[in-house]
Amino acid sequence: MHTLTHFASPQLPLLHRGKVRDSLRAPSGDRLIIVTDRLSAFDSVLETAVPHKGAVLNGLADFWFEKTKSIIPNHVLKLVDANAMLVREAQPIKVEMVVRHYLTGSMWRGYQAGQRTFSGVTLPDGLRKHQPFPEYLVTPTTKEESDREITPESLVSEGWVSQELYEQMRAKALALFQVGSELLREKGIILVDTKYEFGLLNGELILIDEIHTPDSSRFWSADDYARNPEGVEQMDKEYVRQWLIANKQDGQYPRALTPEVAREASRRYLDIYQRITGQPLPTAEADGPDAPGTGRHDARARLLANLVRAGLMQDAWVSIVPGSAADKEQGLDICRQLQGYGVFTELCVAQQSEEEITNQAEEWNSSIEPGVIIAVNGLANGLAAALAATVSLPVISCPPWEAGAGPDLNSGSSAMPSGAPVLAVVSPDQAAQAALRALNLPRLRQRLSQEIHVTKAKLRAAKAEFRTL
Known part of the structure; x- marks a missing residue:
């Protein structure tokens, strides 16, 4: 089952993660509420998400906000996605x-x-x-x-x-x-x-x-x-509560639902949505009338596309991590090299604590959009290796070589630990180009292919001119 259990992005600062809703700061300063498929019961969040639950809750809330706005104003600005609502900060x-x-x-x-x-x-x-x-x-x-x-x-x-x-x-x-x-x-x-x-x-x-x-x-x-x-x-959701009560053991409720219970819970959420609104949930895709929630829709991909379409975020990010304050200028140079490609870039704080890096790594690993990390540091300090050992994303090392110097391939840390690969490049422009390729987005591949075509044409023209001399 394809469910939306968690939302994270380096582009949108997290304000609050509740039992069901994740609240983030939108670029406009408003609040973006993501309604996930998480289900809470008896003051805890179950390990099993319920397909379509978030979209049902978000859609019904929007339905009722519209129906009751003559009674009292509400915080809704617009429904961005089946699972996302942009609201005014109150x-x-x-x-x-x-x-x-x-x-x-x-x-x-x-x-x-x-x-x-x-x-x-x-x-x-x-x-x-x-x-x-x-x-x-x-x-x-x-x-x-x-x-x-x-x-x-x-x-x-x-x-x-x-x-x-x-x-x-x-x-x-x-x-x-x-x-x-x-x-x-x-x-x-x-x-x-x-x-x-x-x-x-x-x-x-x-x-x-x-x-x-x-x-x-x-x-x-x-x-x-x-x-x-x-x-x-x-x-x-009393159906789920009653199932948990019936299956309680040694004073503990089950932490997860069976697939059958999750499907039935999903069917009930979809049913109440249709009964109230008079329409089926637009995003619900099912394999059959008796098996809602088993379709092959991808809520995360749809959500990302709608957030990008709404101008709330880019479709990819590059985080540049300097090893020290002295590395900041090279990090800014890489940011400049990435301008014009429609990719969100951020220069992280230099010399973060281990706890800060761990928290940042959790956000990177669970981000809804693809990303790349560039470590700006000497190979010997091990920052790139530490990042690669922590994250599941491409890591590029771009050391700030001194003028006339080059990479020391005999450096003790150039051989990264098993399972922690790092791509080392020698200049900010190469780091930017390597990051764009690592993101592997169709639009970027098309853009880069056009740039390669132009570069090849220039090289052919230069060679032809050289032969005529």
């Missing part, structure tokens, strides 16, 4: 506004155990599982290491929000829930409960994060609920 309010219409989930479990007050809302005795409330309830929680129930009064007294801001958030949350419930009711779906997150942009309250998705909301089939209210099955 100041997040560290409070989740949870709206509930039925007694279920954690509230029901607390109620069974004798709890009657939830975030300042007191329930009477004698209620049944999945019983609807006479009116929608708002039970806020704080966004901390683990969400904490809190009363509106405590939110204000503890300084999370002002009284005025809380009342505004509460009113908007109830209005959003009302619109969502009405639209879903027409499609035979019950919006059981959900959470909303808000932020401030230039002092104005806006809606952020996600809205009415299977990860932020609980859905029931109206027909299923009518038949069996207390046994109704959820139309969200």
